[in-house]
Every structure is written in structure tokens, then in C-alpha cells.
Amino acid sequence: MKTEPHQEPIHLCVNSHAAALPKVREAVRGAARAAGFDEESVHHLILAIDEAMANVIKHGYEGRSDQPVEIELRCTREAQLVGLAVTIRDYGRQVHPDSIDGRPLNDVRPGGLGVHIIRTIMDRVTYCPAEGGGMRLEMVKFRKP
Amino acid sequence: MTDTIKQIRRLPRATVVEAQGEIDLRFQPEFQRAMLEVCAEKPPVLVVHLGEVSYMDSSGVGTLVKIAQTVRHYDGKLALVSPTPRVRSVFEITTLDRYFTILASEEEALAL
Numbered sequence: 140m141k142t143e144p145h146q147e148p149i150h151l152c153v154n155s156h157a158a159a160l161p162k163v164r165e166a167v168r169g170a171a172r173a174a175g176f177d178e179e180s181v182h183h184l185i186l187a188i189d190e191a192m193a194n195v196i197k198h199g200y201e202g203r204s205d206q207p208v209e210i211e212l213r214c215t216r217e218a219q220l221v222g223l224a225v226t227i228r229d230y231g232r233q234v235h236p237d238s239i240d241g242r243p244l245n246d247v248r249p250g251g252l253g254v255h256i257i258r259t260i261m262d263r264v265t266y267c268p269a270e271g272g273g274m275r276l277e278m279v280k281f282r283k284p
Numbered sequence: 285m286t287d288t289i290k291q292i293r294r295l296p297r298a299t300v301v302e303a304q305g306e307i308d309l310r311f312q313p314e315f316q317r318a319m320l321e322v323c324a325e326k327p328p329v330l331v332v333h334l335g336e337v338s339y340m341d342s343s344g345v346g347t348l349v350k351i352a353q354t355v356r357h358y359d360g361k362l363a364l365v366s367p368t369p370r371v372r373s374v375f376e377i378t379t380l381d382r383y384f385t386i387l388a389s390e391e392e393a394l395a396l
Contacts, residue, residue: 160308182373186341193341197309244380247349256374
């Protein structure tokens with residue numbers, strides 16, 4: 140029987156360095172399990188958020204490794220659906236949300252797969268320029284009913 | 285040997301790379317460098333054993349695409365062997381499971 144989510148939101152602030160990724164993955168694992176996701180979905184959530192973090196590091200901050208990235212993980216409920224809501228806030232380069240898109244998958248070449256992975260795994264993905272600079276990425280994934 | 289390469293075995297007509305660990309943004313440069321060095325030897329069959337890779341992100345998959353293109357350029361063959369379900373799911377999400385030859389055992393790969 141799936142439990143109801145009850146934990147407080149988790150807030151993390153890490154540097155834009157690849158070495159921070161395991162810490163974020165662990166936090167996502169804990170939050171996703173607490174929200175009642177099955178292990179396959181937990182892995183998918185970790186992957187999607189890892190890809191979003193990698194994009195912030197590579198594109199938002201263009202490889203600068205000492206910049207702040209704020210992450211919030213919180214359980215959410217909409218109608219009968221229970222899920223995990225994730226916000227990733229950076230202070231790097233601002234881009235138009237419409238320009239953030241995965242490339243066609245039949246164009247097989249290295250790179251450019253992160254956005255496709257994020258959009259495939261998450262049920263809702265919203266990029267927006269953040270007030271004061273940088274980007275805010277809001278994502279939600281719901282548990283299977 | 286490294287954080288991402290456990291062992292490299294050079295056989296008469298194939299080279300087997302046993303990958304390991306987490307192939308993510310941190311270790312992808314090291315993994316790609318090692319794999320390109322193996323490709324430079326132009327083994328007729330290159331087998332990448334993924335059974336001990338606990339995590340792979342799109343940067344790791346991208347490296348394998350680059351290796352596949354390099355191997356095909358010299359008319360070699362590349363096989364990926366024994367990915368865990370989690371690693372395999374990254375190939376499935378990106379539909380690259382149709383692009384790569386993914387096999388259950390090293391024996392099958394060596395028969396290519």
C-alpha cells in the first residue's frame with residue numbers, strides 16, 4: 140500500500156560543479172522514496188534531475204563551477220494525484236524558454252539528449268527566466284495511480 | 285585501472301572493456317579518453333561490458349555514440365553487453381537501444 144507523502148520540502152544549495160551531482164542524486168532518491176514512488180520511478184527522477192543539473196552547469200553557467208544552484212524538492216498533490224515537485228533555480232545565462240528543446244532523436248550524435256530525457260520522464264516541465272537573472276526550472280512527476 | 289574502467293582485455297580479434305562505476309558528467313571525460321585510446325587500436329570487435337556500471341547519464345551515452353561512430357568509421361563492430369536495467373533504461377528513453385547492439389553476454393558479442 141502506498142503511503143501518503145508527509146515530509147517537509149527539502150532545500151539544497153550546491154555549487155555548479157559536477158562533484159555536487161551525487162549529493163543531489165541522494166537527496167532526490169530520499170525525497171522520491173518518501174513520496175512513495177516505486178524504485179524504477181525513483182531512478183527516472185534521479186536521472187531527469189541529474190540531466191537538468193548538468194544542463195545548468197554546462198549551459199547556464201557555461202562550465203563555471205563556483206556558481207550557486209538552488210534545488211527544492213517537495214511532495215505535491217493535485218486532485219487524486221500524488222507526486223514530487225522539483226524547482227531548480229540558477230543565476231546564469233537567461234534564454235527564451237522556447238529555445239530549450241531536445242533535438243530529433245533520429246539525428247544520432249553525441250550530446251543534446253538531456254532535455255529529451257527530462258521531458259520524457261517528467262509529467263510537467265516549465266522553464267522561465269527568473270527575476271534577478273538566471274533561469275527557474277519547475278518540474279513535476281506524479282506517481283502511477 | 286580508473287574510476288570508470290575496471291579492465292581492458294585484448295583478445296585475438298576483439299577488445300573487451302569492462303566499464304564500472306558512475307559514468308556521469310564527472311567521469312565522462314576520463315571514460316571518453318580511455319575509450320578513444322582503445323578505438324585508436326582499431327580492434328575488429330569492441331565489446332563494452334556495462335554490468336558493473338551503476339549509473340549512466342546522457343553524457344555517458346553520448347560518449348558511446350561517439351565510440352560507435354568511430355568504430356563504424358574503420359569498419360569495426362561495437363557491442364554493449366549486460367547493462368543493468370537502470371542503465372538500459374537510459375538507452376530506451378533516448379531510443380538509442382535501437383542504434384546500439386546490446387547483448388546479454390560477452391560470448392554473444394565475441395561471435396559477431
